[in-house]
Amino acid sequence: MDLSLLSALNAERAARHAAVLVTHLGSNAQRLVKAADTARDPLARELDAALAAGKSGVVGEGADRVFLTVHVPPARMVVVGAVHISQALAPMARGAGFDVTIIDPRTAFATPERFPQTTVIAQWPDTALPALGLDPFTALVALTHDPKIDEPALEAALAAGCFYVGALGSRRTHAKRIERLAARGLSPALLERIHAPIGLDIGAANPPEIAVAILAQVIGALRKPAPAREAAA
Amino acid sequence: MLAREDDVLEAAARWRAEGKGVALATVLETWGSAPRPVGSHLVIDDAGRFLGSVSGGCVEGAVVTEALDVIGSGTPRTLEFGVADETAWRVGLSCGGAIRVYVERID
Incomplete structure (x- = not known):
C-alpha cells in the first residue's frame, strides 16, 4: 500500500468519516473509496452493504476476488x-x-x-x-x-x-x-x-x-x- | 482503555514517514472460533517491532517473520493458519479456528 493511500485513509478516519479500502487480491491493486463516493464505484452495491454492516470481508470470485477493509468511526x-x-x-x-x-x-x-x-x-x-x-x-x-x-x-x-x-x-x-x-x-x-x-x-x-x-x-x-x-x- | 485499530494504522503511517520499513498484516478471512475479526490489523517494522493483533497472540510471531520478508521483497503475500495445518498448531493457533492473513509493504 502506498503511504499516500494510508495517509488519506487515516485522514478520513480522523475526521470520523467512513471509508473502504479495496484491495484486488489477484493484482494487489488498491483504491480508497469514501463513503460519500460509493455510487461512482463499480462495486457500489458491495461497498454500501459492507459499510451498512460495518464489516470487512472478501467479495467476488476467482480472479475478481477483492478484499474490502471497512473503516467506520468508533462508536x-x-x-x-x-x-x-x-x-x-x-x-x-x-x-x-x-x-x-x-x-x-x-x-x-x-x-x-x-x-x-x-x-x-x-x-x-x-x-x-x-x-x-x-x-x-x-x-x-x-x-x-x-x-x-x-x-x-x-x-x-x-x-x-x-x-x-x-x-x-x-x-x-x-x-x-x-x-x-x-x-x-x-x-x-x-x-x-x-x-x-x-x-x-x-x-x-x-x-x-x-x-x-x-x-x-x-x-x-x-x-x-x-x-x-x-x-x- | 483498550488500544484501538486507529492506533495501528496511525503507527503504520508514522513509522513509514520516519523512514522505517513497514508491513501491514490484515485478517482476510476466518473460519471457526478465530479470536480476531476480519479486518483486524498488525503493523510490523523492519526491526520486528509490532503493534496490533491478528489472532490475539497465537500466530503473531509467524506473521512478523513473514512480514520481514515482505518488507524486503515488496511482494504482498497471503498466509494461512488453521487446525488442518501442522504449522498452525506449532505456532499456536490451537483455538480450533483458521485464519487467512494478507501481508503487504507500506511504500
Whole structure:
C-alpha cells in the first residue's frame, strides 16, 4: 500500500468519516473509496452493504476476488445530563468501547470530580453539540428530565441521524415531549426513532441497573440491523 | 482503555514517514472460533517491532517473520493458519479456528 493511500485513509478516519479500502487480491491493486463516493464505484452495491454492516470481508470470485477493509468511526456516546445514572453509565460505556462525552449546562452537576476519566462539557447542548459533530456513529442519551436541556439535544440527534436516540421519562412524560417536538415540525416517523422510556425493559430498579438497560439497548442498536431488532421485539 | 485499530494504522503511517520499513498484516478471512475479526490489523517494522493483533497472540510471531520478508521483497503475500495445518498448531493457533492473513509493504 502506498503511504499516500494510508495517509488519506487515516485522514478520513480522523475526521470520523467512513471509508473502504479495496484491495484486488489477484493484482494487489488498491483504491480508497469514501463513503460519500460509493455510487461512482463499480462495486457500489458491495461497498454500501459492507459499510451498512460495518464489516470487512472478501467479495467476488476467482480472479475478481477483492478484499474490502471497512473503516467506520468508533462508536461514541453523548450523554446529556450529568446525573446519577450518567455516573454509572459513563464507565460502563467506556468499558464497552464507546468514547463518552457528558454535556450539562448545570455547573454543579458537570464536574470532573463526578466523572473521572470522562469528557465533561458544562454547556447547553445548543452550544456544545455543533462542536462535537453528531453523526450516524453516535448514540445520544438524554437524561436530565428537563425539556429545556433534553429536547434541543434530541432534535439535533434526530437531524444528524444518530444510530441511537433515547430519552429518560415515563410514557406520559414522553407523550408530552412528542407533542412539543411535533409542534416544532418534527415528523412522526422521525419522532418514533426516540427510545422512550429509555433502556431495555429488565425491571431496572436503581441508577446502575438503568445504566445497564440503556447500554444494552445502545449496543443492540449498534450491532443488530433494524429489521432483526424489530423481529426480536 | 483498550488500544484501538486507529492506533495501528496511525503507527503504520508514522513509522513509514520516519523512514522505517513497514508491513501491514490484515485478517482476510476466518473460519471457526478465530479470536480476531476480519479486518483486524498488525503493523510490523523492519526491526520486528509490532503493534496490533491478528489472532490475539497465537500466530503473531509467524506473521512478523513473514512480514520481514515482505518488507524486503515488496511482494504482498497471503498466509494461512488453521487446525488442518501442522504449522498452525506449532505456532499456536490451537483455538480450533483458521485464519487467512494478507501481508503487504507500506511504500
